[in-house]
Amino acid sequence: xxxxxxxxxxxxxxGTLLDTSGDLAAAVNHALASAxxxxxxxxxxxxxxxxxxxxxxxQGMAATGGCDDAELDVLHRRLLDYYEANISRLxxxxxxxxxxxxxxxxxxxxxxxxxxxxxxxxxxxxxDLALTDRFACIIGGDTMGPGNGKPSRKPIDAMIERCGGxxxxxxxxxxxxxxxxxxxxxxxxxxxxxxxMQPVEELGADAIIDGFDQLIPTLERL
Numbered sequence: 001x002x003x004x005x006x007x008x009x010x011x012x013x014x015g016t017l018l019d020t021s022g023d024l025a026a027a028v029n030h031a032l033a034s035a036x037x038x039x040x041x042x043x044x045x046x047x048x049x050x051x052x053x054x055x056x057x058x059q060g061m062a063a064t065g066g067c068d069d070a071e072l073d074v075l076h077r078r079l080l081d082y083y084e085a086n087i088s089r090l091x092x093x094x095x096x097x098x099x100x101x102x103x104x105x106x107x108x109x110x111x112x113x114x115x116x117x118x119x120x121x122x123x124x125x126x127x128d129l130a131l132t133d134r135f136a137c138i139i140g141g142d143t144m145g146p147g148n149g150k151p152s153r154k155p156i157d158a159m160i161e162r163c164g165g166x167x168x169x170x171x172x173x174x175x176x177x178x179x180x181x182x183x184x185x186x187x188x189x190x191x192x193x194x195x196x197m198q199p200v201e202e203l204g205a206d207a208i209i210d211g212f213d214q215l216i217p218t219l220e221r222l
Contacts, residue, residue: 004220007166008136009104010159010181012150013115013122014049015173015195017097020125021046022090027053027083028060031075037064049195050174052116052141052149053079080118087121088128094193096212101134103216110163114156116141116149116176137162151179156186169219171209178203187222189215 014020025045048059054076061067115122119140126132141149148154170181173194181188190205207218
């Protein structure tokens with residue numbers, strides 16, 4: 001840890017800190033079933049995750065026949081209601097994630113969550129898993145107002161400000177994460193194990209990790 005020059009490490013939530021794919025796929029399938037659509041597998045849903053619940057559902061609807069905005073509005077509400085009631089049944093941290101967070105925190109680094117999940121959902125799932133107190137701030141896709149989630153730099157700027165300022169890096173699994181970090185002028189680390197919409201090498205990240213056991217050595221090299 002002697003060579004780690006960062007004061008703040010920010011993390012995406014879905015597909016980065018937590019494997020939420022089981023619960024998110026269940027919520028998508030609840031909405032699809034209510035509309036008489038065929039269900040999707042968890043592996044089919046994974047690439048749809050990262051841009052927020054409505055974006056995820058829109059892709060699910062497109063994959064099963066399409067829909068108009070009015071139907072999407074109705075089904076989006078059903079998805080959110082179901083997810084809120086079943087938010088952490090299948091969700092768990094990725095291997096080595098908590099040990100890595102413990103090591104970073106022990107060295108004085110401030111940790112933060114910046115996700116495109118609605119803030120109340122992010123807080124709910126972190127609370128259910130007893131992880132909330134690990135983070136200096138939790139910023140959701142709606143925290144900065146409509147249209148200001150990732151890939152906007154605004155949530156990253158807010159993360160740095162709320163953590164008291166200093167040098168920062170961001171860890172995520174999507175183009176939204178990398179774009180937001182780079183727009184804010186900080187390095188991005190991409191997770192090969194996340195919910196990838198495209199090959200991880202195409203994200204343009206400053207580094208790639210295969211697991212959390214590689215995060216600290218990777219940050220030391222940045």
